[in-house]
Amino acid sequence: xxxxxxxxxxxxxxxxxxxxxxxxxxxxxxxxxxxxxxxxxxxxxxxxxxxxxxxxxxxxxxxxxxxxxxxxxxxxxxxxxxxxxxxxxxxxxxxxxxxxxxxxxxxxxxxxxxxxxxxxxxxxxxxxxxxxxxxxxxxxxxxxxxxxxxxxxxxxxxxxxxxxxxxxxxxxxxxxxxxxxxxxxxxxxxxxxxxxxxxxxxxxxxxxxxxxxxxxxxxxxxxxxxxxxxxxxxxxxxxxxxxxxxxxxxxxxxxxxxxxxxxxxxxxxxx
Numbered sequence: 001x002x003x004x005x006x007x008x009x010x011x012x013x014x015x016x017x018x019x020x021x022x023x024x025x026x027x028x029x030x031x032x033x034x035x036x037x038x039x040x041x042x043x044x045x046x047x048x049x050x051x052x053x054x055x056x057x058x059x060x061x062x063x064x065x066x067x068x069x070x071x072x073x074x075x076x077x078x079x080x081x082x083x084x085x086x087x088x089x090x091x092x093x094x095x096x097x098x099x100x101x102x103x104x105x106x107x108x109x110x111x112x113x114x115x116x117x118x119x120x121x122x123x124x125x126x127x128x129x130x131x132x133x134x135x136x137x138x139x140x141x142x143x144x145x146x147x148x149x150x151x152x153x154x155x156x157x158x159x160x161x162x163x164x165x166x167x168x169x170x171x172x173x174x175x176x177x178x179x180x181x182x183x184x185x186x187x188x189x190x191x192x193x194x195x196x197x198x199x200x201x202x203x204x205x206x207x208x209x210x211x212x213x214x215x216x217x218x219x220x221x222x223x224x225x226x227x228x229x230x231x232x233x234x235x236x237x238x239x240x241x242x243x244x245x246x247x248x249x250x251x252x253x254x255x256x257x258x259x260x261x262x263x264x265x266x267x268x269x270x271x
Contacts, residue, residue, distance in 0.1 A: 157211020
């Protein structure tokens with residue numbers, strides 16, 4: 001009994017320490033730290049240390065790119081709130097499918113749940129890089145549902161060449177980490193292809209939903225379009241989309257799509 005207890009205790013301490021360091025460095029706020037710790041413990045117990053490393057890699061990459069040229073993003077009114085510290089809603093939106101995948105794997109030990117986890121993390125990373133680096137493009141984005149239409153940087157559904165390149169970079173980064181740590185028993189090339197394709201297509205889905213269904217508001221003070229319900233210390237009014245479909249729900253949906261695509265690619269035997 002002690003043999004099982006010690007590794008479990010070490011795992012919890014490892015996850016809590018990582019979460020606390022993330023909190024101290026303002027990667028997570030307090031509620032985000034609690035949510036991330038819960039997700040991390042679930043993943044490491046049901047999937048293993050490789051699963052947790054993959055999830056932690058996303059958080060580290062996301063934090064670095066969020067803080068990269070943060071002041072410039074602030075001037076564009078498109079920087080992450082709270083100086084980039086992620087709250088529990090953001091954590092659950094990007095990690096919710098990871099929990100479900102680890103639960104499925106813990107019960108069945110099927111490789112399909114491994115790929116679902118990989119696809120979800122790859123999509124979350126790809127989408128974050130597309131947003132955070134795409135904001136720095138010298139060209140205004142084009143709306144993905146009407147490519148002839150230019151939109152302001154930071155508008156949901158806007159895409160740039162830099163942003164789409166960053167999508168592939170994020171997917172590839174997760175693929176490299178997965179192969180280095182020995183995540184799943186798949187050949188490296190197959191693992192890379194599944195990560196790249198699922199991450200890219202999951203991020204594209206995010207852009208389509210962001211352009212068509214996600215809620216966007218207009219500030220009555222400055223007339224700026226925003227995702228926030230409060231702007232210039234005033235309540236904004238719904239301009240397009242559905243009020244209940246916010247960025248967190250879109251992120252959750254896109255990671256689910258990325259997870260399903262990854263599972264489908266495994267079943268098709270993509271090489």
